[in-house]
Amino acid sequence: MRVLxxxxxxxxxVYLEKLLRxxxxxxxxxxxxxxxxxxxxxxxxxxxxxxxxxxxxxRPDYIIHxxxxxxVASDPMKTYKVNVFGTLNILDSxxxxxxxxxxxxxxxxxxxxxxxxxxxxxxxxxxxINHYGNSKLVMENMAKNYFEKLNIxxxxxxxxxxxxxxxxxxxPKIISHYASRKKTIELGNIEVFREYNDINDIARAYYKLLIxxxxxxxxxxxxxxxxxxxxxxxxxxxxxxxNIKVTVNPKFVRKNEISDxxxxxxKLYHWLGNDHFQMTIEETLSKMLNIP
Numbered sequence: 001m002r003v004l005x006x007x008x009x010x011x012x013x014v015y016l017e018k019l020l021r022x023x024x025x026x027x028x029x030x031x032x033x034x035x036x037x038x039x040x041x042x043x044x045x046x047x048x049x050x051x052x053x054x055x056x057x058x059r060p061d062y063i064i065h066x067x068x069x070x071x072v073a074s075d076p077m078k079t080y081k082v083n084v085f086g087t088l089n090i091l092d093s094x095x096x097x098x099x100x101x102x103x104x105x106x107x108x109x110x111x112x113x114x115x116x117x118x119x120x121x122x123x124x125x126x127x128x129i130n131h132y133g134n135s136k137l138v139m140e141n142m143a144k145n146y147f148e149k150l151n152i153x154x155x156x157x158x159x160x161x162x163x164x165x166x167x168x169x170x171x172p173k174i175i176s177h178y179a180s181r182k183k184t185i186e187l188g189n190i191e192v193f194r195e196y197n198d199i200n201d202i203a204r205a206y207y208k209l210l211i212x213x214x215x216x217x218x219x220x221x222x223x224x225x226x227x228x229x230x231x232x233x234x235x236x237x238x239x240x241x242x243n244i245k246v247t248v249n250p251k252f253v254r255k256n257e258i259s260d261x262x263x264x265x266x267k268l269y270h271w272l273g274n275d276h277f278q279m280t281i282e283e284t285l286s287k288m289l290n291i292p
Contacts, residue, residue, distance in 0.1 A: 001025050001026065001061045001062065002025070002026045002028065002058060002059065002060045002061050002062070003020055003025045003026065003027050003028070003060060003061065003062045003063070003064065003210075004028050004029065004030070004054070004055075004058050004060035004062070004063045004064075005017060005020075005027065005028070005029040005030075005063075005064045005066060006029065006030045006043075006045060006063070006064070006065045006066055006067035006090070007029075007030065007031070007065075007066035007067030007068065008027075008028075008029020008030060008031055008040055008066075009029070009031040009033060009036070009040065010066060010067075011162075011164055011165050011166070011199065012066050012107075012199065012202065012203070012206075013029060013066050014164060015162070015164075015199050015200065015202075015203040016064060016066075016203050016206055016207075017029060018203075019203045019204065019207055020207060023207065025062075026039075027039060028040070028041065028058045028060065029041070030042070030043035030045065030054055030067060031043070032044060032067070041054050041057070041058075045067050045082065045086035045087075045089055045090060046081050046082055046085055046086050046089065047089075048089045048092075048093060051089045051090055051093050052093045052096075052097060055090075055093055055094065055097055055099060056097060059099060060099075060101055061101055061102050062101055062102055062103050062104075062105075062210055063090070063101050063103075063104040063105070064104075064105045064107070064206060064210065065087060065090060065104065065105065065106050065107060066107050067082070067086065068082060068083050068086075068107065068136075069082045069083055069132070069135075070109075070132070071132070071168070076131040079131050079132055079135050080131070080135050080138070083132075083135035083136060083138075083139050084135055084138050084139050084142060087106065087139050087142065087143065088142055090104075091104075091142075091143060091146045091150060091152075094150060095146070095149050095150070100150065100151075101150070101151065102151060103151045103152075103153060103210055103215055104150055104151060104152045104153070105152075105153050105154075105155060105206065105209060105210060106139070106140075106143055106152060106153070106154045106155070107155060107157060108136045108137075108139060108140050108154050108155060108156045108157075108218070109132070109133065109136045109156060109157060110156050110157060110158040110159070110220070110222070110261075110263060111128060111130070111132055111133030111136060112126040112128050112133050112136050112137040112140065112156060113126055113127065113128075113133075113156075114126070114127035114128045114129040114133060115127070115129055115257075115258050116258070116261075117258055117259070117260070117261075118260065118261075118262075119224060119262050119263065119264045120220070120261070120262070120263050120264060121220070121263075121264035121266065121267070122156075122218055122219055122220060122264075122267055140154050140218065147215075147216045151215040151216070152215055152216060153209060153214070153215045153216075153217060153219075154217070154218040154219075155206075155209065155218075155219060155220075155221045156218065156219070156220050156221060156222075156263070157202065157221040157222070158194075158195040158197065158220065158221065158222040158223075158261075158262065158263045159194050159195045159196055159197065160195070160196065160197040160198065160199055160201075160202045161196050161197075161198070161199065161284065161288070162198055162199030162200065162284060162287065162288065163199075163287055163288055163290075164199075165199070170229070171196055171232070171285075171288070172288070173185075174187075174229075174232065174233070174236065175236075175285070175288045175289060177244060178236050178240050178244065178289065179289060179290075181242070182244065183244065183245060184244065184245040184246070184247055185244055185245070185246055185247070186246075186247050186248075186249040186252065187229060187246055187247075187248065187249065187252060188248065188249065188252030188253040188254065188257075189229075189248070189252075189253050189254070189257055190228065190229035190230045190233065190246060190248075191228050191229070191230055191259070192228060192229065192257055192258065192259055192260070192261075193226040193227060193228045193259065193260040193261065193262070194226055194227070194261055194262070195222055195223060195224075195225060195226050195227075195261075195262050195263065196227055196232070196281055196284070197222070197223050197225075197277060197279075198277075198279035198283070198284040200279060201223070201276065201277045201278060201279050202221065204276070205221055205268070205272065205276060206221075208271075208272050208276070209271070209272070212271055212272075214271065219267045219268055219271075220263040220264060220265060220267065220268055221263075221268065222262065222263025222264070222265050222268065223262075223263075223265055223277040224262055224263060224264060224265045225262070225277070225281075226260055226261065226262040227281055232281070232285070233246065235281065235282055235285055236285060236289070239282075239285065239286065239289060239291060240289070240291075265277075
């Protein structure tokens with residue numbers, strides 16, 4: 001079976017490629033940069049000619065669409081162009097080329113929920129508060145127009161982390177400070193709770209969702225387990241046997257920040273079982289620190 005992963009050289013794509021190859025899938029992928037492997041193809045998803053050329057060449061049985069602008073502070077025009085119109089190019093090209101993959105998984109984001117409190121289910125009305133979240137919601141709504149033509153599954157991942165994630169994300173930033181034995185770190189509110197799921201569990205979820213026989217739905221990719229940054233720091237302090245001093249930088253403190261944001265995994269567990277998220281936060285942090 002041939003799988004096409006867009007954004008294959010990104011954090012999630014790297015893990016997914018390795019996992020799917022272990023299950024004997026033929027894995028191909030697109031990247032905006034120069035490809036480092038023969039199975040990777042350079043492709044700008046905002047260019048429909050690029051997209052059609054890749055789809056014609058690979059003719060995938062499955063597609064996992066990860067390519068996106070995922071940094072909130074990015075240029076709004078580019079964010080919409082990539083996240084909405086890039087996705088449109090893929091779906092529209094599949095229809096025009098008369099290609100019918102067994103399943104297409106589109107990666108949306110929990111950012112579509114905005115600043116809502118508590119355990120969020122798919123029935124919560126999306127209220128995004130930034131261009132990134134809104135671009136993902138627009139993408140979702142656009143993709144639903146193709147539900148009758150293509151086997152599409154939309155997933156909304158909550159926070160996840162792991163080895164290899166870039167340091168502008170919160171947990172890798174904290175880990176890098178501990179790894180270099182820095183005495184202080186500037187953070188925002190450390191008493192807010194968020195999910196910090198392990199990338200390996202997320203990759204396994206994508207695999208299982210790929211092979212399960214259901215589509216035309218939207219579901220959370222989450223564990224329902226949340227931790228505060230204060231708890232993360234406590235775990236790390238014990239693991240490295242020293243305490244880092246936290247300085248609160250007002251620039252990192254968001255107005256009206258939600259105290260506890262996590263997803264309701266009920267729908268996900270209905271399809272995958274409730275024992276899917278196996279990695280503990282302690283195990284994830286240890287791997288990122290490269291310690292037992």
